Amino acid sequence: MSIDWFTFTAQVINFLVLVGLLRHFLYGPVVRAMQARxxxxTQRLTDAEAAKAEANQQRVELEKQSQLLQEQRDDLFTKAKAEADSERQRLIAEARKEADTRRAHWTSTFERDQKELANQTRRDIQRMGFQAARETIQQLADEDLQKRVCQTFVKQLQMLNEIQRASIATQLADSGNPVLVRSTDELDDTDRSLIREAIHQVFQNNAEVRFESEPALIAGIEMDAGGYSLPWNAERALKKMEANVA
Amino acid sequence: MNGVQISPDESILWQSEVWPVVKINATLAFTWLVMALLVIGSWWITRRLTSDTKIPRWQNLLEVLVTGIRDQIRDVSRHDPGPYLPFVGTLFLFIAVANLLSIVPGYVAPTGSLSTTAALATCVFVAVPVFGIASHGVGEYLKRYLQPTPLMLPFNLIGELSRTLALAVRLYGNMMSGAVIAAILISFVPLFIPIVMQVMGLLTGMIQAYIFAVLAMVYIASATKVAK
Structure with a gap:
């Protein structure tokens, strides 16, 4: 147990050299690396905090925007719904109006057609009725009927009032023309004399009476006296009736 | 080394013929081996350090080591470990590696030499006032020896010297005794027991490295604390 002073000195130097070397190769680099890390x-944590704060801010902004968009969407939806309802009501009203118009048009057309058809039918029936009456009367027109017509004509003549009688007589006298009597068939002498006497008696003169046949007259007799005409026949009566019916 | 040689100082490898005092013994040779291992290993690992969060395993080992030493210094001194790290850390690393290599056959720990331990203790002896003065100036530091009364000056000086002596002898005694006991046991029980003693020696070596470094730090811390 002794100290070798050369070794002692060398070891002091060795230790100091080792301190220097390790300071240069070990402690310095390692401590610097750890501090850098x-x-x-720390920088990463700071960056992460900043990024987190930014992300939070962005999240809040996005939530606000999202809420805004939601509200806008709701507004638009509500507005669109209201517009759609309004449009629907308008279209329904328009459709109803058009339907009413068409219905009215159809109704009026239908009524007009119906009326037209009824009128046409009535006219046809009238025409056919009167045609049938004419044919019937023509077929029935025999001597007895001729006589009855003559008697009726005479009654008509006698039913003229005084003014008419005077007026016709005046005209007969002024014109000098004979009294013309037209009948459907040729009148026999009895009938002719009956009518002639009646004319003479009614107009108080002896005017000439001429007789003619006119097949167009249906079961009737017409008198033309100085421009004054006194007709009586079934055709005239039927025409009058037809005019009243139409 | 045989059973008679209890110190590696006595194993002379080379000696100058001109100045016989200049010689290379096992202590110096193994010291240089330890130094070379530490320096080359440090250089090898720290030549490509990275400050990324993913680091190589060897860098991780060094960082754990350095962080552990810094934490110990901070715990003892309550100061920033920066200024003390190279000195105290080197004390620990040198003693620890020198002792751990005892497992290698043929190797003799330089810490088993009183010259080495005395040199290290002397370095601590010098470092204490150097750190104290560097912290708060010469006057403030020297006042420490007059506290609590100037009459205590001799005792303070004796205390300073004796603790340096104790530091040196403690390490030397522990390391030397471990080697001697192992040598003696080998002569009596050649199997098993020496292995257990080797394991005990490793444990003792680590404990001694820790004790030496922590005591050095305590002395330095007391100097800087008193200086306050």
């Missing part, structure tokens, strides 16, 4: 980690 700490700074890096």
């Amino acid at each position: 700490e700074q890096k980690v």
